[in-house]
Amino acid sequence: MTDLELNRLAVFWRPLIDMADCPWAPMRLRTIRHLSDWLAEPGAGHRSWFAMIGIPGLRDQLVRHAGLQAYDCADPARLPEHLRTPQWSRLVRILEGFAGLDDGTRALAVFQLAQLSYCRFASDLAGPVRPNGTQDRDRYAYEVARISARVPGRAPLALEVFEAVATVTKDPRLALAACAQGIGHAIRSDADVDRAAAFEQLAAGAFARGMEDDWHTHLVRSRYHRAVALLRLAQRRPEEMRQEIDGALRHSDILYATDPKGADRIVADENRRIIIESQIKAASRARGHESNALVRHYCDLLYGIDPTCVEARLVVGDGFAAIGNWREAGRWYAHAGELGTGAGAVGWFRAAQCFDLAGNRAEALNAMAHCLELDTTAVEPRAYLAAHATDR
Incomplete structure (x- = not known):
């Protein structure tokens, strides 16, 4: 070995x-x-x-x-x-x-x-890639924009490219996908609701052109509904957010009806995973025992679809924290921490906070120590450990 x-x-x-x-x-x-x-x-x-x-x-x-x-x-x-x-x-x-x-x-x-x-x-x-109306170049510009949007400071240029792709491409599926990306990154990068809404209006042109009734069309339509659900959340329209999630699920179900294999199965699963994350956010904003049961159900689904993903474990922790189940939230945040990386450090820190709220100081101290192992510059864990040094 x-x-x-x-x-x-x-x-x-x-x-x-x-x-x-x-x-x-x-x-x-x-x-x-x-x-x-x-x-x-x-x-x-x-x-x-x-x-x-x-x-x-x-x-x-x-x-x-x-x-x-x-x-x-x-x-x-x-x-x-x-x-x-x-x-x-x-x-x-x-x-x-x-x-x-x-x-x-x-x-x-x-x-x-x-x-x-x-x-x-x-x-x-x-480098900067602009669409020109040819299939491969438009797709290349779209992919580079998706990547550049993740680089600090480059989201504004990426949004311009998404707008250009949606306007120039002859493929209505790619146009709709670009609008979905534009909505998502406008919300995530600058919380620019107006810019996101403009992409929603631009998407009307893609729908008007018509799309083939094939597997990838349903994939793109599901992604678009997911993006609009994020916009509705930013617009504080929770019921309409749920409607968009339902739309994303309908198209997602069609993807699974074909029993996809290999790469297509991963594509279908990652789409469903992101939908489930949206469902957790929507359900945790409800009130009463029903929302608690829904959050538990969605958390089980999310873990089942991507069990070794640190971000997925963090979202499960977020779900339980949203309904006030500090003990369960702490457990899932700690599971995220076990996978290392910066996200794991966040997991250990949140786990410590939850354990503290649940009244378990020993586990909180242990989690804070693990957080410091992954992020030696973290200020709050160090202060917490110093403040409670005599509790160990």
Whole structure:
């Protein structure tokens, strides 16, 4: 066995470290294998429909927390050759010839970089990409904008590209997808409700042009309803938010009716996962015993669909915290913390807060200590431990 196979964190995060496959990896990282296979056939017309994008800098956090500093590299080409898997070497070769690739393969390459958390590197490599009305270029511009929107300070430019794609492309599905991205990033980056509403109006043009009744159309329509649900939440229209979630679910159910396999199954599952997260947010804003039962139900569904994802575990914790079940919330936040990274540090901190509210000072102190192990600069955990040093 290799050192990676014996590493506690690498068991779950292996694809992010060296692109090797792993049965226990979270959903987002399971896309890496499919992207690598598609990059082995440049020019074959493969397209990615994956929704979730890697978190910038996540790989740096992981190799540090896992004690795998030898794998730390600012770009894929800087990983020492003796540590490269065949998949990693393939990606390096693709990047070396990036300028000569067709737009479709470029789109796959930059998305693979983003899944490995090299979002800024991918955005810089591609540079500004504008749509021109041709299928592959419009799709490439759309993917680069999705990645750039994750890089601090680049969301405004990404929003301009989404608007241009929605206006220029001849594919109404891509136009609708661009509007969905515009809505989501306008809300998340600047809480710009007016800009998000403008994308909703722009989407009317995509609907007016008509779309084929196929699997990917239902996927895009489900994503669009998800985005509008986020807008309705920002507009403080909770009932209409629920209606949009119901619309997203209807199209999601159609995706599963075909019994998708392989990459399509991941696409369907990640879409359903994001819908369930919206359901948790909607249900936790209700009142009474019914909402408590709903939150529990949705939390079970979310964990079942992506059990080893640190962000999913955080959302489950958020759900239980929203209904005041501090003990259960603390348990799930701690499960998130066990997976390391900056998100894991957040999990341990929230776990400590919940354990404290539940009256369990010993577990709160333990969780704060774990938080400091992952984030040595955290101020509040250090202050909490100092204030309660005599309680240990």
